[in-house]
């Protein structure tokens with residue numbers, strides 16, 4: 001981890017506890033340009049999540065895809081903004097899903113979504129349940145735990161050890177993890193993957209979508225950086 | 235009170251591949267043809283234009299081009315006695331919605347069945363004896379032969395513009411093609427696509443193991459091409475956004491690129507979108523259809539009179555429409571009586587994911603139909619009596635896309651989150667290729683479709699109910715393929731590989747995508763007591779209703795269905811033009 005990364009990350013964590021925003025080094029390559037610069041996570045006012053929920057989302061994303069190790073983390077790539085925006089769109093409202101009852105109890109997981117909750121409702125109930133669990137066990141909300149304790153709680157959530165009124169805790173975890181990875185890897189137009197940082201990290205050229213000359217150049221690394229849907233070049 | 239529209243000769247329900255084909259053929263015959271499509275109008279421009287298509291979240295993950303379960307879905311259960319629950323969001327299969335249907339966002343693996351697959355029951359009985367067929371297995375013959383269909387396979391391949399290499403030209407085996415395929419009267423209309431790295435690695439190893447690799451027949455243009463309708467395809471640029479997306483490059487075969495431009499110019503053709511057909515209306519004795527009732531874009535019920543009703547709504551919807559309209563007798567799994575809903579089947583697949591530290595695959599350079607195949611373990615190549623199962627697979631190494639949300643195969647034991655996950659992602663992305671088996675699925679007495687007693691759609695119609703699970707015969711088949719793929723994987727010399735195959739305790743899971751190859755439910759055959767349609771896809775019970783699509787398959791092929799679906803549509807159209815129109819009535823006497 002570079003020094004710059006470390007200080008950025010410290011700053012992000014600071015933001016949770018109310019240190020005012022100054023500026024975050026973007027670490028963007030000079031070729032980047034976009035019509036609209038992405039928002040700063042610290043300036044962002046969540047549309048769906050309430051303050052305590054937002055603290056949870058930021059803290060959980062930071063552990064699911066941390067800023068340490070190779071590649072960018074979920075916070076520097078604006079994954080929480082992505083999730084908030086998803087909650088406001090058709091996905092959050094389960095607009096495309098068949099949501100009529102009856103909803104029988106204890107349907108095996110391999111039949112997919114079988115509860116009356118939309119993703120918005122799942123996040124609302126799931127976050128409250130995890131925070132209650134942390135309050136009971138650790139006397140503080142999830143966001144106030146240290147990294148090791150957060151990881152432990154997330155593992156308990158993943159393993160189905162945190163009870164929830166209307167769903168399996170592990171089901172909520174699966175959705176949270178899935179949405180976090182979506183925000184990390186989706187085109188920046190959806191609010192996350194700031195400056196296509198995750199694509200640069202793995203070597204995915206984004207929306208280039210044109211490789212005719214490259215098909216039979218075997219075992220050669222593709223040389224160009226990514227482009228995004230709104231014309232950002234990396 | 236429903237509004238009544240002015241009558242047409244033919245109403246096509248749905249506007250995907252099969253209706254597009256029927257539209258051409260029946261307007262050619264001088265008929266006045268109307269297509270009713272429940273979804274939106276769609277065309278290459280503006281709907282599939284660059285860069286909008288290159289959006290994995292919107293199209294690949296949130297399924298923008300597909301059916302919305304809120305509006306249309308079914309229920310699923312494993313066993314006859316269970317309560318079925320709705321398929322509430324998409325996963326296992328992704329039916330299309332909108333002009334072009336699933337034909338806009340398919341992958342484009344375009345196959346013909348092996349000849350014996352069309353007469354599977356007879357083939358098994360003749361070669362291995364009837365007693366190897368398990369009691370609960372209900373396989374049948376299609377009632378039409380490969381030789382009869384050959385001209386129609388050929389024509390569909392020319393219309394769709396398929397890139398490939400023939401392996402059997404009029405009985406002569408061709409170097410570089412599939413030596414196990416049925417005979418062809420002609421080469422593919424285009425040469426194979428350029429080969430990606432994984433294709434060549436797989437081909438070399440397969441050859442050294444004594445197998446017969448060949449390029450997967452692809453509905454992606456390899457060169458500039460003009461089809462028999464004058465529609466032009468340009469060469470595919472391996473954009474890596476093929477399956478689940480519309481083609482941004484006029485390169486993937488679809489109703490739009492291959493047919494609709496020509497069809498829409500015809501004065502005796504018209505179509506209406508956002509027009510969902512609720513049911514086929516029958517005359518008072520239930521022997522003739524008099525038209526269809528649909529919901530117009532304003533939400534009004536409309537009666538559309540027609541002399542001929544052609545269901546091209548995709549296999550599952552065709553069966554649903556038959557069930558809610560009272561066309562044919564619903565199948566009863568207890569007694570085995572009835573035919574509509576009978577023999578629902580799916581596809582039995584497995585695969586291996588191979589990690590090579592030092593190889594760059596550039597997985598984002600991919601096309602839907604890109605891949606290298608062996609068919610050495612096809613249905614016709616296996617001794618069923620010796621191996622203890624009925625069925626077969628093709629085995630392929632395909633590279634279709636490297637979209638990172640969905641296509642992030644990690645090594646066994648890699649963490650699913652945290653710093654370790656990031657490390658695993660960095661280590662593996664771009665260094666993985668796969669080998670898959672794509673196999674047949676037999677039909678069974680208790681795998682079927684009927685109407686659900688508990689759930690309804692917005693129009694108050696019962697949802698259709700799917701009763702389906704994996705059976706031992708097909709698991710034995712896929713376990714056989716697992717051994718073959720294990721050997722091939724080892725021979726490729728990866729640093730690491732992972733096998734994923736169904737086992738005897740695997741239950742059908744609706745969550746992960748498998749295939750949109752749902753077959754059966756309105757099966758074709760030679761006898762009205764065991765099939766819903768005759769050999770021309772005509773309903774045995776209501777002679778002016780013809781039912782297109784893979785719903786006609788009595789069990790599933792080892793292959794993807796659309797090559798046969800397209801050929802059957804042309805075969806049926808010819809029978810309508812030459813036999814039915816001069817003399818409307820049953821084309822086969824029961």
Ligand SMILES: Cc1cc2nc3c(=O)[nH]c(=O)nc-3n(C[C@H](O)[C@H](O)[C@H](O)COP(=O)(O)OP(=O)(O)OC[C@H]3O[C@@H](n4cnc5c(N)ncnc54)[C@H](O)[C@@H]3O)c2cc1C
Nearest residue numbers: 248250251252272331335336337341342343511547794796
């Ligand atoms: C992701 C994906 C990948 C695939 N890959 C392959 C492949 O590689 N190879 C292969 O062979 N096949 C593949 N398929 C399957 C292939 O797309 C289908 O076999 C083919 O499109 C079927 O043609 P059809 O005309 O029967 O139905 P479709 O092309 O699906 O068209 C049916 C149309 O009917 C409309 N409709 C449905 N109900 C109604 C109603 N009540 N009223 C009005 N309209 C209605 C639908 O909206 C749709 O537009 C794939 C499918 C998908 C989804």
Ligand code: SF4
Nearest residue numbers: 470473476481486601
């Ligand atoms: S891979 Fe080729 S055929 Fe498929 S969408 Fe891209 S350009 Fe079109």
